[in-house]
Amino acid sequence: MPIKWVLPWQPNAGHTVNSQILAEVSQCVVESINGLKEGKWKATLSFYRPLLKDQANAAEFPRDFLGISLPEQPNKYYFVLRGHRLVVEADSTIQTIMEKLQSYKTRVALNFEGFQYQLGDFQLRVGKVVSIQSESLRGIVMEMEYKPSSSWEKSHKIMGEFFDIWQEALSKRQLPGHFVHMEPNFGEYGLSGQYTLQHTAVQYATLMLQMIASVQAVRN
Numbered sequence: 001m002p003i004k005w006v007l008p009w010q011p012n013a014g015h016t017v018n019s020q021i022l023a024e025v026s027q028c029v030v031e032s033i034n035g036l037k038e039g040k041w042k043a044t045l046s047f048y049r050p051l052l053k054d055q056a057n058a059a060e061f062p063r064d065f066l067g068i069s070l071p072e073q074p075n076k077y078y079f080v081l082r083g084h085r086l087v088v089e090a091d092s093t094i095q096t097i098m099e100k101l102q103s104y105k106t107r108v109a110l111n112f113e114g115f116q117y118q119l120g121d122f123q124l125r126v127g128k129v130v131s132i133q134s135e136s137l138r139g140i141v142m143e144m145e146y147k148p149s150s151s152w153e154k155s156h157k158i159m160g161e162f163f164d165i166w167q168e169a170l171s172k173r174q175l176p177g178h179f180v181h182m183e184p185n186f187g188e189y190g191l192s193g194q195y196t197l198q199h200t201a202v203q204y205a206t207l208m209l210q211m212i213a214s215v216q217a218v219r220n
Contacts, residue, residue, distance in 0.1 A: 002147045003155040003195045006203035007179040009140035015176040032169040035117030041125050042113040044069040048104040066205045078201035085188045087198040150195045
């Protein structure tokens with residue numbers, strides 16, 4: 001499977017994300033680096049907490065975990081259990097089963113959605129992060145994919161060089177922020193150097209937890 005980086009937009013101090021920034025970023029893909037617009041994409045991520053009828057059983061359940069639906073495998077659902085450093089692939093019907101059992105409740109649910117673009121060996125997906133409950137804009141995200149290789153180490157230099165070119169093109173628009181590359185420790189989750197959708201799930205989980213932490217920091 002091709003290597004993918006999941007890159008959040010980090011606003012400059014004193015600024016927030018807005019739809020105008022998203023429009024400028026999308027325009028930059030087409031006008032500055034000649035990206036060919038292909039179609040829409042969407043990923044959904046939910047943050048779960050257990051519904052405990054008896055607190056004595058708390059130790060038997062994960063304190064929280066994330067569930068992720070990815071467009072590459074719509075019939076699959078990925079769980080990221082931070083406390084156990086574990087990524088689990090399940091059938092998408094597991095969501096219906098969880099609802100019926102009422103053992104876990106969705107605390108936060110986000111959609112990552114936008115358009116994808118083709119640029120030679122690279123594919124870019126640029127989109128907004130919105131709360132399913134309110135449709136309010138929570139962030140901007142970009143997926144950067146390098147198709148010829150599934151080796152994380154071998155692709156790293158090429159991905160880095162392309163990212164630098166992209167950042168330079170975007171910087172000319174003088175937007176109040178930039179995309180950042182966060183690289184989780186995949187080894188902690190038992191993932192090897194050959195890229196899989198489980199690697200993508202861990203990146204999205206890391207991104208969401210950072211967003212939650214940022215919101216809490218602003219409130220405090």
